[in-house]
Amino acid sequence: MNNFSYYNPTKVVFGKNTISKLSSLVPQGAKTLIIYGGGSIKHNGVYDQVINALSGREVLEFSGIEPNPRFETCMKCVEFIRENNIEFLLSVGGGSAIDATKFIAAAYYYESDNTWEILETSGAKIKKAMPFATVLTLPATGSEMNKGSVITKEATKEKRSFSSPLCFPLFSILDPQTTYSLPKSQISNGIVDTYVHVMEQYLTYPVNNQISDRFAESILITLVEEAPKVFKDPNNYDVRANLMWAATLGLNGLIACGVPEDWATHVIGHELTAFHGLDHGVTLAIVLPGVMNIMRDEKADKILQYAERVFGITQGTKEEIIDKAIIATQSFFASLDIPTRLSDVNLNETCIEPIIKRMVDRGWNLGENGTISPEKVRQILIDRL
């Protein structure tokens, strides 16, 4: 097992009708800004629940956070906060609203006017952030219980991430009932995002870490078992609750304890979104099977373990089992009506070289061993045409 540190101070308040607890959880007397996206929370009752819970407080709103939240929009929000002397941020929505809020919280106190530097330095220079909390309405990113964030600069089509121990939410409220009204595509994208987060902390090489491996497999099995139920029985509370808690635990640092990680799928996926505006989950479903295939030798031991423990695949040669595991993974994504090939989203080989060029320019070599070179990324994307 590898050495590790684990620290996660976010309080999770999970369950039915928990949004009302905002009244005691939001710090008394703090002028609060509610940050949200396109307004779906006004149609599903979440906005009303939040406003009711905060009645009698001094509360302002900033809406219009986009999917793949934009740096430019976030900076407008920072300006709004300065003008209105806000002291506490409450993000209401999915990963986009929460990631934006993390950036805004850090940018407000950032010592340089060049706040894009937060992304360029992965958050290393953040010294202070405004306290914030979240009401989660879309299980997917795990942002509600971690310190990371992904922001897109529209001007340059860059999608970059940062993290800071100062960017943990103070608390997050997770009421699975808020997910009943999600469109199918968002549910599917969220399941794929969670699945791939777990795979990126799991599918590397074995270090004899029994707990992290089995916890990762627990989340994967839960997703595989619960996903079909959520479409057959959308108002089944327990199914929604299992998917929501799975998404949070998929990226709160826990299953990364003491194991190698390989975030190649997310990095490549971010470029597909940055260049072509694809849904985040779609990019992951396209890329992951390619990473598994092209890296099948380096990852062989863990792919075999994954095949057996998650899908019960034990028959065949080593190469056959690996092939079956890749097919099972891709089929699971396809069962959610998620595209799994570049051609499914009308992209062809011309999409590849701009991504390779960016990787070369940045000197990026990905993967748990740093062996996913730009050339390997090319092979991965060709594999997914």
Next chain:
Amino acid sequence: MNNFSYYNPTKVVFGKNTISKLSSLVPQGAKTLIIYGGGSIKHNGVYDQVINALSGREVLEFSGIEPNPRFETCMKCVEFIRENNIEFLLSVGGGSAIDATKFIAAAYYYESDNTWEILETSGAKIKKAMPFATVLTLPATGSEMNKGSVITKEATKEKRSFSSPLCFPLFSILDPQTTYSLPKSQISNGIVDTYVHVMEQYLTYPVNNQISDRFAESILITLVEEAPKVFKDPNNYDVRANLMWAATLGLNGLIACGVPEDWATHVIGHELTAFHGLDHGVTLAIVLPGVMNIMRDEKADKILQYAERVFGITQGTKEEIIDKAIIATQSFFASLDIPTRLSDVNLNETCIEPIIKRMVDRGWNLGENGTISPEKVRQILIDRL
């Protein structure tokens, strides 16, 4: 799934040679008291590592914390802290040293001179505690990453617990290498303690919580698989690391999220220790199979799930599978050379009534449904003669 709150701000620093990190983790300038037990840390090198890491600091020591730490000893330590203006506590040892430190940290600031009240009120009146951290040397109780503590009053033979969100360690250092020198009985007791902690958060009734169930099963399977290895190959680092991390996760609040709990085994076991001085792990190994047997109807669904997923038992009638699961549990404890019957520790039926009387006096009804009455406890203990 049940509603829940989860909050755990303890930072875990896990791995080889991590004790040296004390130099940066202990707050600068804080006069520190090292609290430990009988001195084993002076023989296994841990004491020297701690002292070296804190060289140049103002550090005092308080030793002599007993197994099943005594209220009376803790209060002597509080007095010592007052006399010496201590500002930070560093507990070095197993659950006993850590539990004692939690009580000391709370008792120092307690508003009443009657500090035993902390136990009588389960910690509800604690308003402030001295900051403290731990260096764990014995995986078992999970105290290194939770807010709970168990203290024994020698004068009245009472063993009681308390918890408070103010009693989380600031950080805990877990170096599995420190466990190489543990005697076999302490390793076995620790494994049983962890196993039973997990069972008490798992073996109740199903609430369709896929994640907490599978995480619990992950820990149980890890214990069953790793336990034989630790005795065959005591210096295998990964085995020690898996057991240590399993113990922490067995009682850090995570697997209790959204599920019912049944702490009857611990409560009954505490009485056996309070009256007869038995090792904590031994009491649990004796009591748990009795709880499973006497509560076999109420717990049937979960016992069947446990039988299949942890031990692969699927053949037979429902009653036969339950019998096999109880035998498998008891056999696992016996494989660790832990007594599993009252007669194995030279107790007979005369030990039962004083425990029943205490339960009646306190009005205790135990179990996830409050149905483990004093009469049921009598049946459980008769079952374990």
